Amino acid sequence: MDLFLKRIQSYIPDEFDAFKETLNQKMYQGLRVNTSKISKDKFIRIFKDIEGQTPFCENGFYISKSLGNHPFHMSGLYYLQEPSAMSVVECLDIKEEDVVLDLCAAPGGKSSQIAARLKNGFLVSNEIDAKRCKILLSNMERMGFMNVAITNVKPETLCSAFPSCFDKVLVDAPCSGEGMMKKHSMAYQEWSYENILYCQKRQLDILEQAYKALRKDGILVYSTCTYAKEENEEVIVSFLKKHKDMQLIDIERNFGRSGLKTDGLDEKKVRRIFPMDHGEGHFVAKLKKIEGDIKYLPILKKEKIDPLAQKFLKEQLNWLYPYMHTVSNSIFCMNREFVDFKKVKCIRQxxxxxxxxxxxxxxSHAFYMNNDLENIKHKINLDFEQANQFIHGLSLDLKCDKGYVATCFEGYPFGFGKSDGNVIKNKIPKGLRLMEGQSLYGKK
Known part of the structure; x- marks a missing residue:
């Protein structure tokens, strides 16, 4: 660790003492409002546990409490996220119709931030690790996104399959995690210069694949949660030397500070965040591809679905979605055409x-977590105690229409059940229920 601190001192000699003090302070905590389900203004009115807006994202707020068991979290109204991590997607300048690739997406903070800004666009969220990919899928389900695909392949497999197909590509690269040492003790215990160099090589390899996937005039954002210059400014310099058709462009954001002085780089065009900037630590660079091809994701033919599924959807929805797709006996829908992923392992689209x-x-549970709230016909609003019982897997003695119904708190679905008219039988997946001894956060 002496070497780690010496390196930090060489980066910010005038603020080194202030940096050391932050190592003994609590980690910054935050949440980001899911504006695809609720407006920021309404969220502020009904949620009392936020403590001021972050400088990194207009929908991001500081918190100091554990809010994972809050009913609004279970309803997907917010994502718990370290504040400085919210800065990255702001730099992508997402447009509603963009086709976007998040190449290293788990656990889903940045993917959910991207998806909340898309309307008829499309997001491919990729994660190479199978276990982490399941966490990514769970978070994207909870947040209620539809025009998204979750893939579980190596970056080279995905990017080779879809060259020049994406308007925006995010590489939130695996790194040495120096900015997360307070959260993950392993980052502290396993720190070494050799690991930094190993990460640097892997980051450059991933950027090579991202470059393939990016269209002409497309934007690539590269980010890490480490302070190491080798993984940040030096990665960008090496990448730009190899790719003359890539151009470093100004992020045009005032969070954090400029990058470190590095030969071959305009440090004012990249951003760094240290704990003194009110976030744990991030690096962000934005690049544009000024030459190349423009291609499109291959599309599956429109298909008819089973009459049973059609009947159910008509009973449950105020309007049907224009595109349906069947995988084995599972039914999926979207507001745009389904992509033909061919041999790319897609676990959800x-x-x-x-x-x-x-x-x-x-x-499915995901069906009732959809952020298209006005489209769900059958809903029942529960008070706090009823919601607490239901999230524990209990049935409720409540009169309502027979059949499947979304169970809501303050009007926002967090689960579903099946009613016989007098009792709502619990259908929340067991893995999403609270265990005995746990309770919803909120007024008792």
């Missing part, structure tokens, strides 16, 4: 509606 099982249709 579109909104997972449910499954045809023995001549009946069984809806």
């Amino acid at each position: 579109g909104l997972y509606c449910g499954d045809i099982i023995k001549k009946r249709f069984e809806p």
